[in-house]
Amino acid sequence: MTTRARATVTVTGHATRSPRRRGYGELTRDEVVGAALRLTRRTGLANLSMRQLAAELGSPSMNAYYYVRNKDELLDLVGDAVLGEVDLPPTDLAWDRWIAELFQNGRTVLLGYPGVAEHLLRRVEGFPNEARLYQAISDVLKDAGFDTSVSDRTQRVMAYLLFGAVTSELATTAAAGEPATMVFGDDDDVFRFGLDLMIDGLKSRSGRRVGRPTPRASS
Amino acid sequence: MTTRARATVTVTGHATRSPRRRGYGELTRDEVVGAALRLTRRTGLANLSMRQLAAELGSPSMNAYYYVRNKDELLDLVGDAVLGEVDLPPTDLAWDRWIAELFQNGRTVLLGYPGVAEHLLRRVEGFPNEARLYQAISDVLKDAGFDTSVSDRTQRVMAYLLFGAVTSELATTAAAGEPATMVFGDDDDVFRFGLDLMIDGLKSRSGRRVGRPTPRASS
DNA sequence: ACCTGAACACCGTTCAAGT
DNA sequence: ACCTGAACACCGTTCAAGT
Numbered sequence: 001m002t003t004r005a006r007a008t009v010t011v012t013g014h015a016t017r018s019p020r021r022r023g024y025g026e027l028t029r030d031e032v033v034g035a036a037l038r039l040t041r042r043t044g045l046a047n048l049s050m051r052q053l054a055a056e057l058g059s060p061s062m063n064a065y066y067y068v069r070n071k072d073e074l075l076d077l078v079g080d081a082v083l084g085e086v087d088l089p090p091t092d093l094a095w096d097r098w099i100a101e102l103f104q105n106g107r108t109v110l111l112g113y114p115g116v117a118e119h120l121l122r123r124v125e126g127f128p129n130e131a132r133l134y135q136a137i138s139d140v141l142k143d144a145g146f147d148t149s150v151s152d153r154t155q156r157v158m159a160y161l162l163f164g165a166v167t168s169e170l171a172t173t174a175a176a177g178e179p180a181t182m183v184f185g186d187d188d189d190v191f192r193f194g195l196d197l198m199i200d201g202l203k204s205r206s207g208r209r210v211g212r213p214t215p216r217a218s219s
Numbered sequence: 220m221t222t223r224a225r226a227t228v229t230v231t232g233h234a235t236r237s238p239r240r241r242g243y244g245e246l247t248r249d250e251v252v253g254a255a256l257r258l259t260r261r262t263g264l265a266n267l268s269m270r271q272l273a274a275e276l277g278s279p280s281m282n283a284y285y286y287v288r289n290k291d292e293l294l295d296l297v298g299d300a301v302l303g304e305v306d307l308p309p310t311d312l313a314w315d316r317w318i319a320e321l322f323q324n325g326r327t328v329l330l331g332y333p334g335v336a337e338h339l340l341r342r343v344e345g346f347p348n349e350a351r352l353y354q355a356i357s358d359v360l361k362d363a364g365f366d367t368s369v370s371d372r373t374q375r376v377m378a379y380l381l382f383g384a385v386t387s388e389l390a391t392t393a394a395a396g397e398p399a400t401m402v403f404g405d406d407d408d409v410f411r412f413g414l415d416l417m418i419d420g421l422k423s424r425s426g427r428r429v430g431r432p433t434p435r436a437s438s
Numbered sequence: 439a440c441c442t443g444a445a446c447a448c449c450g451t452t453c454a455a456g457t
Numbered sequence: 458a459c460c461t462g463a464a465c466a467c468c469g470t471t472c473a474a475g476t
Contacts, residue, residue, distance in 0.1 A: 243476075268468065269468085269470085270467085270469090281469090281471090289470075
């Protein structure tokens with residue numbers, strides 16, 4: 001039913017242009033999302049307003065609405081673009097290490113965009129980069145011998161852990177003076193612990209495949 | 220440093236009074252929180268404004284600010300009051316069943332107050348009802364033979380799962396027409412699955428105590 | 439001690455009007 | 458096709474002024 005095609009925004013994020021004033025017709029949907037990404041990195045999604053976005057675009061008013069139906073759609077695009085920055089671990093890893101690494105990559109990326117994890121918790125639709133990640137997880141878990149019901153539930157449950165952890169971590173570090181001065185290197189620890197708990201739980205399911213390395217083929 | 224004592228709000232939630240106009244000096248901090256709880260049940264924390272709160276209190280303007288420093292403090296009180304509605308499972312359960320039941324209780328309660336799980340993700344301070352829950356979890360895990368480093372991390376990680384799951388579930392059911400008509404009885408399934416994964420992971424830690432029922436004493 | 443109501447500086451969104 | 462700027466209906470918060 002969506003008329004306007006949903007472009008696979010692959011904005012480079014930090015690389016895009018600065019607040020310089022635009023001429024007529026020089027703006028694109030990707031630049032709007034790019035500006036939103038920059039703003040999110042700097043001040044967090046919670047402090048991103050359509051008016052600040054206009055300022056970041058060098059536009060005197062609300063023409064971003066020409067490229068985006070409403071703010072929520074913009075945030076969806078931002079969220080999916082951020083997911084696009086999450087690298088897939090090398091395919092020759094054993095499934096348990098692959099999963100752990102993927103979600104740790106996800107955490108690192110999301111910590112750089114305050115508020116995005118929180119938004120992703122409320123918006124799960126089928127955006128392209130999200131679909132890419134979920135497909136990859138499915139493949140890996142299937143190769144590891146888990147059936148789709150296990151793999152579907154695993155990815156949802158790990159996403160809850162990831163988004164929940166990042167949201168909470170960002171909130172508490174922000175509450176105690178912005179700089180990374182905090183004692184919290186143990187946030188990493190806690191997240192890793194949660195991941196391990198789930199992975200160990202998976203291993204104890206479908207009994208075998210506990211110690212076996214199971215390196216997967218390249219195709 | 221906090222001058223005004225933080226009362227252990229134990230508001231009954233659904234039982235408190237309706238929008239009738241108040242006289243002079245009839246308002247209390249607990250009634251403010253009670254009104255906020257009612258509003259949250261009905262329309263969610265996201266749609267709770269200080270002006271609507273005033274209306275719910277039958278007050279023509281912003282006198283709620285006399286009882287609450289700002290909106291965030293109000294939301295903290297609401298959050299902790301909601302946690303106060305979570306019942307502790309009977310102490311004669313084995314630790315793994317106790318944990319599972321507690322978090323399922325938590326999920327049920329939080330699903331009744333849209334937005335509260337999301338708020339709790341950003342605010343972890345030492346409120347009384349939250350402290351009660353965390354203390355209870357610590358005790359149970361300690362009795363089960365886990366050391367404090369495991370138990371501390373476990374409760375954080377399970378809280379992430381709980382708050383993340385509830386936030387996501389509420390968002391997707393809200394996105395598809397409010398009534399509980401959805402096919403999602405499997406939200407329960409997914410959450411239970413995540414809980415089991417973590418509990419199984421715990422069991423595979425400190426090797427033994429896998430099958431043993433370990434009923435705990437009454438003190 | 440508690441309550442009022444107007445004010446300030448913001449929001450998201452819409453829309454006639456411009457080029 | 459794209460951009461503007463004012464307008465609408467909201468926000469959270471503050472504060473002089475009332476009782």
